[in-house]
Amino acid sequence: MKGYFLLFGFLLASVASAADRPPNLVVILADDVGYMDLASYAARVREVPTSELYYETPSLDRMAAEGLSFTQFYVNPLCSPTRASLLTGKWAAPMGFTTATPSSVTTYYNQGLEPPSGYHEQDVVRHRDRIDQQQALLNARTLTALPSGRSQDHGxxxxxxxxxxxxxxxxxxxxxxxxxxxxxxxxxxxQGFQSLAYYDSGSSPYFRWRPLWSRERLVFSKMRQKKLMWGNPGPETGQEYLTDDLAEQAATFIKGRALKPDQPFLLWFAHFACHAPIEAKPEMIAAFDARGAIEDDGRSNSTYAAMLKSLDQSVGRIMKELRDTGQAENTVVVFLSDNGGVDWLEGGPTSNAPLKGGKATLFEGGIRVPMIVWAPGRDGIAQGGALCNKAVHGVDLYPTLTALAGAKPTPEIDGESFATLLKDPTGKTPGYNRLKMYWHYPFNVDVPHPEDRQPLTPHSAIRSGAYKLIVDWHGRLRLYNIEEDMREEHDLSEKEADRAKRMFAELCDWLDKNVDERYMPKKNPKYDAKEDPREYPFKDLRKELLGKAGFEG
Known part of the structure; x- marks a missing residue:
């Protein structure tokens, strides 16, 4: 009997100590997965059962049913700015991350050039899409690498x-x-991580990716390094499809950490799914083709549906491994996407409807994404299908996770913890005070604007309370009450002109104080308004609305 009580006491102590330990943290970051791609989100917005939806995401649906879903979670319109912001807790544009770039982009570093004074050698020399029409503004620059304290980072x-x-x-x-x-x-x-397997690029093939990830031959010969640090595919897993392979490597890591319970872990799991190329396992594609078409607001691409299902299965694999190894009770899992879905290519591959726009735009379809927190054994985190309808930005994830871990972030960050929302999703408990959100995408892009189908021009945006103002720097404003009009169907910029002007002034003030001049667009001296096919003329909004100095050439 004495032995029984000793064992019972040991078990109680173990449970107590587990509850007192900082939680393990798993962040699963999807790529180009839109707000409406998850069945749990689409069913809620469309008010239909998941059986009437084309996409199948049962693992993520279960995660939502057991966890806490955020209905207004925001990120940047492209992946690199979002990743930089999530990893640092800082606004992307002030750091220099204003867009995502292909591996062919030229930087001062890879061209062996001395950057201009004040520039970083990882700034791009130039970056532009091929757009065969008039552009009133020239593209800004962007940074391509997170400064890590090296001598060339200048502090x-x-x-x-x-x-x-x-x-x-x-x-x-x-x-x-x-x-x-x-x-x-x-x-x-x-940046402090153990590299399990990674690839430093915007996209990857989903089959036969290992040779590319292992490449060491320099893309640009003037890079000051002997070999390319492009990636590492990790050990062979026997999986032929990238999403499955990464899931297997994640499960192996989690299983290994179960043998070292005294040290908590952070797993940052950044999928390539569902970024192009649109490739999936043939048997999965065939299964969706066999189902036939379902009317689901343009979501009908069987290959994309199969990619999404593989992503969903990888999430289920993580949840199962955590449960099987006894670590689920002391782990917080966060699932989110880096930007909205791609809805502007011919044939999809997906649709963000009823949200307006998609990836690369500052409309809701480009920046509002699904975000779910699953923590089955943690007190202080709402579960059981809870919803948080408060607007939250991805810049705030960093301080939230450090708060859960009992650590203090550096004071220079822009984010603020929304840990109180995890406990009280209604927001009635004081603690999270995000009043403003900012976006800045200073590029002409070969992506059609959802209103006039013309190539996108440089844009910025601000959200203040319920209202979001989108500034098209070619010369127009769009103001929406997002709480009442998530579809952005009713532009209030004329009806509430004073509010629009006030928010525009706030945005300009933020840009002036925080974003370096090289990350702002410039006036194009060769612009010919007579040859511009847009139905609205170029206007320098700073001069017209604020009487301030406008864009310089």
Whole structure:
């Protein structure tokens, strides 16, 4: 009997100590997955059962049913700015991340050029889409690598989430895309992570990817390094499809951490799914083709549906491994996407309807994404299908996770913890006070504007309370009450002109104070308004509305 009580006491102590320990953290970051791609989100918005939807996401639906879903979670319109912001808790544009770039982009570093005074050598020399029509503004620049404290960073050293959690074992898996496309000194291991497997690029093939991820031959010969640090595919898993392979590597890592319960872990799992190329397992595609078409607001691409289902299965694999190894009770899992879905290519591949726009736009379809928190054994985190309808920005995830871990982020961050919303999703409990959100995308892009189908011009946006103002720097404003009009069908910029002007002034003030001039668009001296096919003329809104200095050539 004495032995029984000793054993019982040991078990009680073990449970208590587990509850007192900082939680393990798993962040699953999907790529180009839109708000309406998850069945649980689409069913709620459309008010239909999931059986009437084309996409199948049962694991994520279960995660939502058991966890806490955020209905107004915001990120940037493209992946690199979102990734930089999530990893550092800072606004992307002030750091220099204004867009995502392909591996062919030229930077001062990879061209062996001395950057202009004040520039970073990982800034692009130029970046532009091929657009065969008049452009009133010239593209800004963007940074391609998170500064890591190297001599060429000139005192800049962005503190990653891994570095903010020194007592954690932090591992990175998947898509990096903030390392200068294989530049030495800017990869996951330089930001505090153990690199399980990664690729520092915007996209990857889903079949036969390993040779590409293992490439060491320099893309640009003037890079000051002997070999390209483009990636590492990790050990063979026997899986032929990338999403399955990464899930297997994640499960192996989680299983290994169960043997070391005294140290909490952070797993940053950044999928490539569902970014192009649109490739899926043939048997899954065939299964969706066999189902036939379902009327679901343009969501009918069987290959994309199969990609999404593989992504969903990977989430189920993670949840199962956590349960099987007894770690679910002390783990917080966060699922989110880096931007909205791609809805502007011919044939999809997906649709964000009824949200307006998609990836690369500042409409809701481009920046509002699904976000679910699953923590089955943690007190202080709402579960059981709870919903949070408060507007939250991805910049705030970093301080929230550090708060859960009992760590303190660096004071220089822009984010603020929304941990109180995890406990009280209604927001009645004081603690989260995000009043403003900002976006800045200063590029002409070969992506059709959802209103006139013309190529996108440089845009910025601000959200203040219920209202969001989108500034098209070619010369127009759009103001929406998002709480009442999530579809952005009713532009209030004329009806509430004073509010629009006030928010525009706030946005300009923020840009002036925080965003370097090189990350702002410039006036194009060769612009010919007579040859511009747009139905609205170019207007320098700063001069017209605020009487301030406008764009300079």
């Amino acid at each position: 800049r050293n962005e503190v990653s989430l891994a570095e903010a959690l020194p007592t954690y074992h932090s591992a990175f898996l998947g898509k990096w895309h903030v390392g200068g496309h294989g530049a030495l000194g800017y990869q996951p291991s330089d």
